[in-house]
Every structure is written in C-alpha cells, then in structure tokens.
Amino acid sequence: MPFRNADTRRVPVRPFAFAAAVSLALLAAGPAAAQGGLEDIEVMGWSLNNVRAGVRLAPDYVGSDDYKLYPTGSLNLYRRGSPPGFGAPDDGISVGLFGDDKVSAGVVGRWRSSREDDGDLEGFDKVDGAVEAGVFAQVWPAEWARLRVETRRGFGGHESWLLDLRGDAVARQGPWIASIGPRFSWADKDYTETYFAVTPQDAARSPLGVAAYAPDGATRSVGLVSSVEYRVQPRWSLTGSLEYRRLLGDAADSPIVEDLGSSDQFSATVGVRYWFGR
Numbered sequence: 001m002p003f004r005n006a007d008t009r010r011v012p013v014r015p016f017a018f019a020a021a022v023s024l025a026l027l028a029a030g031p032a033a034a035q036g037g038l039e040d041i042e043v044m045g046w047s048l049n050n051v052r053a054g055v056r057l058a059p060d061y062v063g064s065d066d067y068k069l070y071p072t073g074s075l076n077l078y079r080r081g082s083p084p085g086f087g088a089p090d091d092g093i094s095v096g097l098f099g100d101d102k103v104s105a106g107v108v109g110r111w112r113s114s115r116e117d118d119g120d121l122e123g124f125d126k127v128d129g130a131v132e133a134g135v136f137a138q139v140w141p142a143e144w145a146r147l148r149v150e151t152r153r154g155f156g157g158h159e160s161w162l163l164d165l166r167g168d169a170v171a172r173q174g175p176w177i178a179s180i181g182p183r184f185s186w187a188d189k190d191y192t193e194t195y196f197a198v199t200p201q202d203a204a205r206s207p208l209g210v211a212a213y214a215p216d217g218a219t220r221s222v223g224l225v226s227s228v229e230y231r232v233q234p235r236w237s238l239t240g241s242l243e244y245r246r247l248l249g250d251a252a253d254s255p256i257v258e259d260l261g262s263s264d265q266f267s268a269t270v271g272v273r274y275w276f277g278r
Helices: 016-028 188-194 198-205 249-252
Strands: 010-012 041-043 046-059 066-077 093-099 105-112 130-142 145-156 161-175 176-187 219-230 236-249 262-273
Touching: 066 262, 093 161, 105 145, 161 188, 188 219, 219 249, 219 262, 236 249
Parallel strands: none
Antiparallel strands: 010 066, 010 093, 041 046, 046 066, 046 262, 093 105, 105 130, 130 145, 145 161, 161 176, 176 219, 219 236, 236 262
16 A cells, blocks of 8 residues: 655646646657656655646636636655655645654645636736645554645735645555545635635626625635546556535635635546656
8 A cells, every 4th residue: 555655745737837747758658668668867865756747627716616727737756765655636745854654744835826807807806826835744544544634824825824634545456546535624814805805896896796795704615535546557547536625604605606606616637647667
C-alpha cells in the first residue's frame, strides 16, 4: 500500500506551465522512452518521479453554476530514499518536515485563481489571485485509511484563514489505485466578505439586478472526493477524479450563489501520468 511520504512534494502545474508539463510527457514518448524510459531527474537531493497533464471541468468561480475547462497537471518530487506515495487530487503543495510514512507534518501551499469581473459578475470588483500558505498534518490509522488536516492563510486576493479536514479510503489492486473520502472546509469571515459579499456599488453596476448583501459569518462547505488511476504500462497511467462540494451558511445565502449560481459545486478531471525511473 503506497503512502504519501513526509519527504514528498506534489507541485500543481498552472496554465502558464502546462505546456512545459506536456512537453516533458511528449519527450518521454520519444527515443529515450523507446530505450526503457527517462530516468528520474534529480536536483539538490529531490527527484522528479512523475509528471501529470490533463483537463479539468470546474465552476467558473466559487459559487458559480457556469462550468469551464481548464488545463491542469502536477509534478511529483521526492527526496531520494523516500519514494512518493498516495496523494489526493485536492491536496495542496506539501513538503514534509517531520514524521514518517504513518504520521507526518510539514508546510503546505496553494494557489487560488483570480475571480474576473465578467459574465454573471459583470459590474463586480475583480478579486486578484491569492497564495495560501500554512501547515499540514496527516496520519494513516490503517493501511487503507488516511486523515489529513491543512490550515492556511491567504496573501494577495484575500487575507483569510482557512481550514480543510480530509479523510480518504485508499484501495490498490494490481494496476489500479482508487480513493474516496469526505471533506469539510472552513474559512473565516474575511473570506466570506471577499468572495460572497455584494456591495451597494456592485449591486448598482450589475445588469442582473442583484441585491446588496453583507455576510457576517464564516464560509463552510462539505463534500466528497474520489479518484482512480490505472497503470496502462510501466511508464504510463490514466487518471481521473470527481469532486462534489456544497456551500453552507452565509456563503450559500449570498445572491452570488443563490441567485446567480449554485451552492452545489462539481468538478471532474481526466489526465495522463508519465513515470520516470532508474
């Protein structure tokens, strides 16, 4: 049973780096792959173990009921001697500083994309992208079960505190690995005001007749995340994931969600992963 090791980093690839991830995968299919595949790329004690590229169908913004396709991907790095293990599709970028395969903790980061002032939100103020940095801890109470907590603070588009609680049941059978588990997320009042408030100016500029709204509570959501991966060949695998989250409380009561969007948030991702090796 694979585990996410305390010395593993999983680096999401944003659209501006998507081409680089795809290029690596295409290189892997060239002459080097024909001779047995590319070796791990090692830099300062860290090795590039695999690269994933794909597409994601997700809401245009948090609370939206309009869906768009986005390029997505990740690079998986690990410290030599500590092979990488399981990582859920919604894990943040994490670097383990303490612990082992059973219990670990470290630092975590995440990028939150900007919210544009177009479509249903024409007339609203744009919200810039934000970096979220914090810490994580996780434990494997059984070989098939993982519990993880992340707490982060935003910098940039929002300056809020966030908390994510995750549980995953993980199963591996031959070339298959699958996971499923519940999610609970919390963000403070500042986050709710940033993404779900409707100022009088927003309401006046909106062509859709949205009413002003001043939330006074935290944002909460519950959900479920599942993933599956199938190793087609020793170097290649197909990946997929499904996510469902339901917004609660003041976030769900916002006109941005109640009138223009939906409290039910779905997303789906499909991709291909190339595994390096020695």
